[in-house]
Amino acid sequence: MKLIILIISSLFIAAFSLSCSDDDGPLPPVVTPEETIEEVVAFKFNETSGNSTVESNTNNNYEILGNGINRMPGVLGNGLFFDGLSSQITGTLSSSILPKSQFSLSLWVSPKSYPISTSAMLALTSEGSNTGVMVGINKFGQIVVNYFINGVSYEHVTAESLPKNAWSSVMVSISPKNGLLKIFLDKTIIKNTTIPNGNISWPAGNTSFIIGKNTKGEQIGIYDIDYFSGAIDELMIFSGQLTQEIVNSEYSKYSPPSPPVSYQLDINYSDNFYRPIYHALPDYGWANESYGLIYHQNKYHMFFQKNEVFLGIAQQNWGHFTSSNLVDWDEQNAVLWPDEGWDNFGIWSGCAIILNDGTPAVAYTGVDGVKAGIGTATSSDNYQTLVKDSYNPVIPFAPYQVDMDFRDPYIWKKDGTYHMVVGSGISSIGGNLVYYKSEDFKNWNYERIAFQGRKSEGEGAFWEMPVVYEFPNGKEMLLVQKTPDATPAITTYWIGQFENGVFTPDFEKAKKLEVVNGFLSPTVTEDKEGLITAIGIIPDEVDAQFQMEQGWAHLFSVPQVWELDESNTIVIKPHPNLETLRGDQKTFTGLTLEATGSNYLNNYNERHFELNATINTGDANQVGFIFGKSPDGKEEYKVYYDFTTQQWVVDASKSSLSSLVRKDIRTGYYPVKQGDVVDVRVFIDGSVLEVFVDNQSHFTGRFFPTLANATGVDMFANGGTATADVTVFKITN
Helix, strand or coil: CCHHHHHHHHHHHHHHHCCCCCHHCCCCCCCCCCCCEEEEECCCCCCCCCCEECCCCCEEEEECCCCCCEEEEEEEEEEEECCCCCCCEEEEEEECCCCCEEEEEEEEEEEEEEECEEEEEEECCCCCCCEEEEEEEECCEEEEEEECCEEEEEEEEEECCCCCCEEEEEEEEEECCCEEEEECCEEEEEEEEEECCCCCCCCCEEEEEEEEECCHHHHHEECCCCCCEEEEEEEEEEEEECCCCHHHHHCCCCCCCCCCCCCCCCCCCCCCCCCCCCCCCCCCCEEEEEEEEEEEEEEEEEEEEECCCCCCCCCCCCEEEEEECCCCEEEEEEEEECCCCCCEEEEEEEEEEECCCCEEEEEEECCCCCCEEEEECCCCCCCCCEECCCCCECCCCCCCCCCCCEEEEEEEECCEEEEEEEEEEEECCCCEEEEEECCHHHHHEEEEEEECCCCCCCCCEEEEEEEEEEEECCCCCEEECCCCCCCCCCEEEEEEEECEEEECCCCCCCEECCCCCCCCCHHHHHEECCEEEEEEEECCCCCCCHHHHEEEEEECCCCEEEEEEECCEEEEECCHHHHHHHHCEEEEEEECCCCCCCCCCCCEEECCCEEEEECCCCCEEEEEEEEEECCCCCEEEEEEEECCCEEEEECCCCECCCCCCCCCCCEEECCCCCCCEEEEEEEECCCEEEEEECCEEEEECCCCCCCCCCEEEEEECCCCCCEEEEEEEEECC
């Protein structure tokens, strides 16, 4: 009632003063106390170097922890980037300076990724202490404020979300004295609610704080999932209650850069032996299947499963790469995120397509934690952003005929109609593809199961990441990744015809895409020169602890060119654009390889290179290469052909001294006769191996040496003699 009385009193006095004569003289104005705030804590983040930041009022320095320190332009001077995986600032503040009755917080923030749980921009709380204040965001980017009054916890969540990749002003006022809580977003009040009277609870002595991480200890496996991802600037705590006038005044002090924010990541991987330099992979974080490779408006786009705040499957979103040449890739901002509703649990894989009217579009899998559906989205800026269609999901759930997972739509156009297959399966029979069609990309009709596999024949219980592609001769490829069963995931394909929603293969048993398994889920398109081009994922297959220490997981292959030969087999070659990467060249001709020899490449040592070899296999039983070799022989990675078994062998058994990485031996059948000439192109890039054989076949591998000098490259032969001509190109991209 105080506010009403004051207003009525003011109006009465104003009316009275207007009715008085000039002889009476003006009445003195009624003065009400103005709300004021007093700064008690301030982090400006304006340092230009070093591993610490200063709190302005105490001049205390606090260490910045994490995988790297990235300073960037903020709203006033510099801001600080937090990677969502490791970045945080920890310390203590004297509890005596922290307001009990009227606490206000102001900060500027630009989220890059939303968290899996609730992350904190600032946490003045300790798990189990029943004290303090936390301001953060949840998995949908909504502002979360948690606080304790007289030892009792209270929490408020806004309906509005912070926009990603844009600076926003967040101000929070918690006033137990007046029984009010206010939250402002860019000057606008978005939460105004009553709260209990009392005092904010602070611990005796000092209060621990964390900037960039929550304190609830939420984890998945070994990973904390409460880190903040994005930039923070001008973080201040005030004593006093915020009013609209104060908020307007504080907001006017700053000039945030226009979106999208450039985070200017400068992550130093110079000491990381395993980090590739010419394979596509995110700046940091987790990547999974590639999809949606497409050329549009003079640019290649490729999307992938992405997570910057957890190195695994949770809160998946769509990462985005662009390239002008399929070789040099730039990571863009993520383009699809889970929202409240049918896709709240994650955005799984899909595809990209240009609609009949020229609009760039995608189809994607949305998951709510119980079931999956299919949604669509379109772009007005050449895939830099995507807007989900309002009528999603276009397919709300799987047809009743299937009872396995339902995901990874693949769409193509033919005869004016959009055709879609989605990966699924029948648990008692095996993996399959279900078929839909549409005339307008909006209304999709389920037609039938397009092709049914048999798990009894080793074809898998479920199929994911399907691709249907027509070769120039009219034959169509149906490619799937079979999973899960007792064997590793593997990419296989059939060649045949897709007509009236049914795929009819020309041969019964699926063919393996690779000689040695390790390359998965390729995405396929026609490049601007008309070459059928594919890129897939090459997983790490290492321990979670290893991935957490390096801060990233998985990568994508170099581009390949696919052709179909007369036997209905896909022929795989390296894309010609890879030659643009070649640097310094060394040539070794007329090499004679024998069991007692070594150092055939004259002490060649590199981590990033292309090697071309023409090998006359002679009468050798084994002939091949050694990579990542240390001078003492404690680490070496062997790749060779074994004529006895007619197999290529990838031997990682001595490739690393680490117990956290894979050190297996993998093989794959590929017929070669002794005395045949074999042409091999090898691409080594940090921890990844790619081999192209005879411009016909391809296989991959991963190796993780621990020794700084494990960079030796050599060749060998056993059981006889072979000869070789070798050219090596250093790659310094």
